[in-house]
Amino acid sequence: MAAVPEPIGADVGRGGAQGYAADWARAVRRLGFVPLSAAETERLLLVHTVRLAQAVRAEPFTARPAEEVGRALVEAHLTEPRALEWALRALGADFPHRVLAAAGRPADLSERIAAVQGGLAAGYARALRDRTFAQQERIARSAWQARDEVEQALRDSEARFRAVFTGAAIGIGIAGVDGQIIDVNQAFADMLGYSIEELCQANVAELFHADDAAGMWDLYQEMVEGKQDSARLEKRYYRKDGSVVWTDLAVSLIRHDDGRPRFTVAMIEDITERYELQQRLRFQALHDPLTGLPNRTLFFETLGRVFDSAAPERRVGVCFLDLDGFKAINDSLGHDLGDRLLVVIGRRLAECVAEHGHLVARMGGDEFVILVDGGQDAVAVAQTALAAVAAPVHVGDQQLAVSASVGVVECPAEETTASELMKAADATLYWAKAAGRGRYAVYDPERSARDLARAALVAGLPAALERGEFVLHYQPIVSLLEGRMLAVEALVRWQHPELGLIGPDRFIGLAEETGLIVGLGEWVLRTACRDAERWWREFPDARLVVSVNLAARQADDPAIVDTVADVLATTGLPAELLQLELTESAVMGSAGEPLRSLHRLAALGIRLAVDDFGTGYSNLAYLRRLPIHCLKLAGPFVEGIRADGTDVAADHRDERIVDALVRLAHALELWVTAEAVETGVQAERLRALRCDTGQGRYFGAPAPAEVITARLRGGAAG
Amino acid sequence: MPDGLPTEIDLTRPSAARVYDYFLGGAHNFEIDRQLAEQIASMTPNLAATMRSGREFLRRAVRALLDAGIDQFLDIGSGIPTVGNVHEVAQAANPKARVVYVDIDPVAVAHSRELLAGNDLTGVVHADLREPERILTETHQLNLIDFSRPMGILLAGVVHFVPDAARPEEILSTLRAAAAPGSFLVISHSTFEDQPQEMLDAQRLSARTDTEITLRSRAQITGFFGDWTVLEPGVVHMPLWRPDSPSDVDEHPERFGAFGGVARYDQSAG
Numbered sequence: 001m002a003a004v005p006e007p008i009g010a011d012v013g014r015g016g017a018q019g020y021a022a023d024w025a026r027a028v029r030r031l032g033f034v035p036l037s038a039a040e041t042e043r044l045l046l047v048h049t050v051r052l053a054q055a056v057r058a059e060p061f062t063a064r065p066a067e068e069v070g071r072a073l074v075e076a077h078l079t080e081p082r083a084l085e086w087a088l089r090a091l092g093a094d095f096p097h098r099v100l101a102a103a104g105r106p107a108d109l110s111e112r113i114a115a116v117q118g119g120l121a122a123g124y125a126r127a128l129r130d131r132t133f134a135q136q137e138r139i140a141r142s143a144w145q146a147r148d149e150v151e152q153a154l155r156d157s158e159a160r161f162r163a164v165f166t167g168a169a170i171g172i173g174i175a176g177v178d179g180q181i182i183d184v185n186q187a188f189a190d191m192l193g194y195s196i197e198e199l200c201q202a203n204v205a206e207l208f209h210a211d212d213a214a215g216m217w218d219l220y221q222e223m224v225e226g227k228q229d230s231a232r233l234e235k236r237y238y239r240k241d242g243s244v245v246w247t248d249l250a251v252s253l254i255r256h257d258d259g260r261p262r263f264t265v266a267m268i269e270d271i272t273e274r275y276e277l278q279q280r281l282r283f284q285a286l287h288d289p290l291t292g293l294p295n296r297t298l299f300f301e302t303l304g305r306v307f308d309s310a311a312p313e314r315r316v317g318v319c320f321l322d323l324d325g326f327k328a329i330n331d332s333l334g335h336d337l338g339d340r341l342l343v344v345i346g347r348r349l350a351e352c353v354a355e356h357g358h359l360v361a362r363m364g365g366d367e368f369v370i371l372v373d374g375g376q377d378a379v380a381v382a383q384t385a386l387a388a389v390a391a392p393v394h395v396g397d398q399q400l401a402v403s404a405s406v407g408v409v410e411c412p413a414e415e416t417t418a419s420e421l422m423k424a425a426d427a428t429l430y431w432a433k434a435a436g437r438g439r440y441a442v443y444d445p446e447r448s449a450r451d452l453a454r455a456a457l458v459a460g461l462p463a464a465l466e467r468g469e470f471v472l473h474y475q476p477i478v479s480l481l482e483g484r485m486l487a488v489e490a491l492v493r494w495q496h497p498e499l500g501l502i503g504p505d506r507f508i509g510l511a512e513e514t515g516l517i518v519g520l521g522e523w524v525l526r527t528a529c530r531d532a533e534r535w536w537r538e539f540p541d542a543r544l545v546v547s548v549n550l551a552a553r554q555a556d557d558p559a560i561v562d563t564v565a566d567v568l569a570t571t572g573l574p575a576e577l578l579q580l581e582l583t584e585s586a587v588m589g590s591a592g593e594p595l596r597s598l599h600r601l602a603a604l605g606i607r608l609a610v611d612d613f614g615t616g617y618s619n620l621a622y623l624r625r626l627p628i629h630c631l632k633l634a635g636p637f638v639e640g641i642r643a644d645g646t647d648v649a650a651d652h653r654d655e656r657i658v659d660a661l662v663r664l665a666h667a668l669e670l671w672v673t674a675e676a677v678e679t680g681v682q683a684e685r686l687r688a689l690r691c692d693t694g695q696g697r698y699f700g701a702p703a704p705a706e707v708i709t710a711r712l713r714g715g716a717a718g
Numbered sequence: 719m720p721d722g723l724p725t726e727i728d729l730t731r732p733s734a735a736r737v738y739d740y741f742l743g744g745a746h747n748f749e750i751d752r753q754l755a756e757q758i759a760s761m762t763p764n765l766a767a768t769m770r771s772g773r774e775f776l777r778r779a780v781r782a783l784l785d786a787g788i789d790q791f792l793d794i795g796s797g798i799p800t801v802g803n804v805h806e807v808a809q810a811a812n813p814k815a816r817v818v819y820v821d822i823d824p825v826a827v828a829h830s831r832e833l834l835a836g837n838d839l840t841g842v843v844h845a846d847l848r849e850p851e852r853i854l855t856e857t858h859q860l861n862l863i864d865f866s867r868p869m870g871i872l873l874a875g876v877v878h879f880v881p882d883a884a885r886p887e888e889i890l891s892t893l894r895a896a897a898a899p900g901s902f903l904v905i906s907h908s909t910f911e912d913q914p915q916e917m918l919d920a921q922r923l924s925a926r927t928d929t930e931i932t933l934r935s936r937a938q939i940t941g942f943f944g945d946w947t948v949l950e951p952g953v954v955h956m957p958l959w960r961p962d963s964p965s966d967v968d969e970h971p972e973r974f975g976a977f978g979g980v981a982r983y984d985q986s987a988g
């Protein structure tokens with residue numbers, strides 16, 4: 001800030017100049033913006049006041065200093081027009097008498113003041129014009145500069161994006177909301193086999209593929225309507241040459257500033273190879289490599305879908321097919337031929353049923369399954385399949401005749417599940433196999449329930465023996481002549497923890513099949529002998545014989561003689577008080593001739609009886625030579641006797657048979673016991689026919705040992 | 719390009735910085751700016767005076783800071799430095815004073831750069847007050863301000879451009895947190911308190927520049943100082959803040975429609 005110049009001449013009233021400057025400062029500060037404090041403004045204007053005063057009085061006179069003051073005012077930013085007005089007016093009015101001492105006033109004062117006013121205005125105007133030009137120029141330059149910078153930044157970023165766009169390995173395409181393609185990059189064009197120019201004339205709707213996923217075009221529509229901002233999916237395109245390219249497609253919506261949809265940008269990556277590999281892997285995962293048929297995974301997937309989508313009443317059927325004796329073929333001809341056989345069978349099955357829409361799958365080994373398409377007759381499909389398998393097969397130079405067994409299950413979808421259905425099919429296949437080769441079986445839920453119950457019993461048998469769940473009941477065998485109880489037949493019962501008391505008919509067969517009969521039989525023998533020994537000790541005069549059944553499998557076992565001997569020895573029962581009952585077939589043994597051990601058993605001193613005599617095939621010639629003591633007449637003969645009056649002829653026939661059998665037995669010196677005697681009439685007739693003993697409800701139902709003991713104690717003979 | 723900053727320069731829209739320049743008597747403006755300025759001025763004759771009074775408040779505040787020994791300033795929302803700029807005021811008192819100007823307006827920034835070219839003690843940052851971290855980072859990079867020493871943070875006539883939704887209190891606390899003890903914060907801010915209706919209407923016109931103004935209460939504005947010590951005479955109508963002389967004070971200091979205040983970061987407060 002300039003220092004206040006010394007006034008020239010003492011006549012310039014410093015006090016007057018100061019007052020003038022103060023007023024001037026107040027005015028400019030009131031009228032416009034001054035970037036200075038009040039004191040600074042005042043000091044500045046005092047400088048100019050003094051300069052103006054000096055100028056007015058200078059000799060020779062010039063208005064130049066006034067011009068400089070005008071310029072200086074602008075430079076100090078005292079540019080408010082009304083402030084200028086104030087300054088000029090004050091110069092003309094107050095200035096001379098307030099600032100210029102009367103002595104120092106030149107003669108031509110008014111001309112000089114006018115010149116100073118003019119000079120100041122000119123200096124001011126020139127400076128203001130310069131400043132305005134300068135500021136206008138600077139602000140314009142700044143604006144362009146800023147704009148350049150922004151544009152440069154835009155250009156830079158656009159150049160970067162261009163480089164990305166053109167150089168990208170990924171295909172990029174831009175389209176308007178009307179679908180018209182605006183630009184694509186080379187990669188995009190290459191992927192579709194067109195030139196960029198060709199694509200730029202196309203509309204995205206032309207890139208439609210008939211197999212586009214459902215909803216794909218709806219999604220696109222939503223996008224151009226602004227309801228979606230991006231989407232990502234797999235899409236296939238037709239290339240110009242008609243081939244297909246699979247792509248991973250990502251589409252994004254670009255909006256106007258106000259949010260209206262503007263462009264869609266699609267980015268595609270060629271995933272054809274990956275897709276094909278996936279397809280191949282998926283095919284491999286779902287198909288059997290040997291036959292090329294669907295595998296069990298695909299089968300179960302398909303079956304699951306059928307169940308998921310089937311109407312409740314819709315019927316679902318499967319044929320579960322298994323080659324008969326395939327293992328033997330494999331073993332004798334080698335795996336290679338076995339495999340080739342499977343290939344042929346697989347192809348035949350596929351050919352004969354697939355055309356009806358059925359699915360043929362290989363489940364593994366020589367098992368195939370046919371999923372019968374809705375509502376068609378599964379049995380007919382099974383028959384077709386069996387016929388297809390049955391035609392001779394040529395593999396290598398071999399001609400093979402193979403057959404298969406089929407389990408057929410068919411039922412409404414709502415009644416079962418996929419896994420139950422397959423379990424049923426498996427069981428049914430087993431029935432078909434059991435029934436012989438080359439046939440089908442149809443699932444029977446009742447049979448299946450029986451099988452299941454049976455299986456449950458079989459599973460429980462071994463533990464039952466260990467846990468002592470078996471008990472013996474005894475049924476009296478009574479003399480028809482005198483009514484005395486001569487013997488009791490030991491009958492085994494199973495005290496099942498859940499099912500209660502179970503008769504032997506329900507489990508002896510199972511025990512025989514599983515071999516458990518040997519252990520169970522021995523337990524029966526031992527227990528019966530122990531009981532009998534007690535009776536013998538307590539009631540020696542009764543000489544009560546215990547009769548124990550011997551299953552064929554037991555009788556066949558050479559160790560049976562030792563077992564019986566051991567039982568007699570350990571229980572102390574006299575041998576003659578034990579009778580073993582064998583069926584006719586057991587007597588004949590598995591070798592087709594009578595058991596060798598019969599003689600050795602008889603040699604122990606025990607009695608042997610033939611059970612259910614008359615139902616099987618007995619070679620009377622053998623019978624004569626065997627050490628048999630007793631025949632037990634099978635129930636049906638005795639039942640015929642009971643029916644008195646209604647069918648006289650039939651009665652008589654049964655009576656004559658019994659008569660003949662008794663006579664035969666007696667001729668062979670055998671005792672005869674009639675089983676299943678239910679009524680007094682029957683007992684009477686049997687006695688008349690000279691049958692020796694009777695057994696049946698009439699003489700007493702099977703009962704626990706205590707009941708027998710009580711009966712012995714009571715002494716009642718009948 | 720920073721997120722909050724414009725991506726195109728639209729010279730067909732008036733700019734707050736250039737309108738302000740016009741009110742201060744500058745010629746750094748275009749027809750469009752002047753039209754708006756005249757329109758505003760015709761509705762609220764006070765407004766030009768308000769602008770001047772804002773600029774004067776800033777000058778007095780900067781002087782006060784200089785007197786307190788502050789020699790580095792961060793002036794956010796600096797506008798177009800027509801005249802009476804912070805660096806001029808500061809460097810007149812202390813030729814070594816450093817000033818960093820920050821503005822969102824690219825034209826104002828370009829102008830400042832041009833004007834300040836050759837002044838090694840000043841720098842310009844193009845940034846948005848709503849991104850205070852960015853302002854601090856870019857200021858650091860200029861290496862002009864030593865953040866470990868007290869500085870003056872100037873927010874003159876700018877915080878009212880930040881709407882409540884942009885959480886101005888958080889912005890302020892970020893800026894305060896960057897300052898060393900002994901630093902000062904200067905704020906001037908438009909208010910609706912004690913205002914006639916036409917002032918409130920004019921405020922609506924400002925929506926035609928890039929940003930709308932949010933008028934705030936004295937309490938809200940005081941809150942922007944956080945726990946710093948607000949210096950005498952407190953947050954007051956601008957002319958009342960330490961006037962050069964009592965005669966400088968307008969008869970109706972509230973007519974300028976803005977509060978001004980200065981606070982200091984006292985160690986005990988931190």
Ligand SMILES: C[S@@+](CC[C@H](N)C(=O)[O-])C[C@H]1O[C@@H](n2cnc3c(N)ncnc32)[C@H](O)[C@@H]1O
Nearest residue numbers: 735795796797821822823846847874875876879
């Ligand atoms: C009224 S001027 C104030 C100028 C100066 N600080 C004064 O008080 O004299 C407001 C300035 O703040 C700037 N501005 C507005 N909003 C801003 C923001 N969000 N960030 C940075 N500057 C902003 C405008 O560009 C304008 O230059």
